[in-house]
Amino acid sequence: MAGYYSRLMSKVVYRYMEEDDLKAVLEIERASNPVPWSEKNFLDCLKKDYYCLIQEYQGKFSGFSITSFSLDEAHLLNIGVASRFRKRGLGTSLLDKLELAAKAMGCKKVVLEVRKSNTNAINLYKNNNFKQVGLRKEYYRSSPNYEKEDALLFSKTVKRKWMLI
Numbered sequence: 001m002a003g004y005y006s007r008l009m010s011k012v013v014y015r016y017m018e019e020d021d022l023k024a025v026l027e028i029e030r031a032s033n034p035v036p037w038s039e040k041n042f043l044d045c046l047k048k049d050y051y052c053l054i055q056e057y058q059g060k061f062s063g064f065s066i067t068s069f070s071l072d073e074a075h076l077l078n079i080g081v082a083s084r085f086r087k088r089g090l091g092t093s094l095l096d097k098l099e100l101a102a103k104a105m106g107c108k109k110v111v112l113e114v115r116k117s118n119t120n121a122i123n124l125y126k127n128n129n130f131k132q133v134g135l136r137k138e139y140y141r142s143s144p145n146y147e148k149e150d151a152l153l154f155s156k157t158v159k160r161k162w163m164l165i
């Protein structure tokens with residue numbers, strides 16, 4: 001698996017998200033989130049200078065993640081991999097990348113909320129050593145087609161790794 005993962009990584013490139021990426025990002029978001037973020041939600045994250053990453057696999061847009069950093073905590077706000085690129089380690093790579101950033105920023109943990117019904121994402125987090133630390137009742141608001149839903153709160157402790165600059 002380690003060999004597979006390092007070969008995969010040699011085909012993956014990261015860069016910061018720009019407004020021009022939002023069409024592709026929204027395509028993933030609308031196809032996978034029952035109550036998708038709007039374009040404005042993503043624009044606000046860009047304006048606030050959150051850690052907004054674009055992942056490219058073999059030169060093609062494959063995924064994204066959005067993380068906000070506070071004093072000692074990284075909060076993963078959104079993550080998505082295009083459906084044709086799933087189940088090959090790219091979601092794991094996005095988590096690894098943001099964990100590295102969290103360490104360099106001096107964070108002590110990475111936290112996130114996930115829909116109780118989102119088995120794929122829950123498995124991704126568990127496989128990557130996130131632990132469930134809470135439940136937020138009816139955290140996700142209802143929409144015309146969906147009921148309110150609880151969020152599971154996951155957290156992973158990370159060890160600070162100051163970067164020399």
Ligand SMILES: CC(C)(COP(=O)(O)OP(=O)(O)OC[C@H]1O[C@@H](n2cnc3c(N)ncnc32)[C@H](O)[C@@H]1OP(=O)(O)O)[C@@H](O)C(=O)NCCC(=O)NCCS
Pocket residue numbers: 004032033078079080081082085086087088089090091092093113114115118120121123124127
């Ligand atoms: C959740 C999500 C980001 C996971 O992305 P992904 O790229 O499929 O993640 P990975 O490939 O790293 O891991 C997913 C699974 O693939 C498996 N996998 C990884 N590499 C593999 C390989 N080479 N061969 C076969 N399976 C593999 C993992 O073991 C894992 O299996 P499991 O789900 O049975 O535990 C993706 O499903 C997604 O975008 N979902 C919609 C958006 C979403 O729900 N976001 C979360 C909001 S909280």
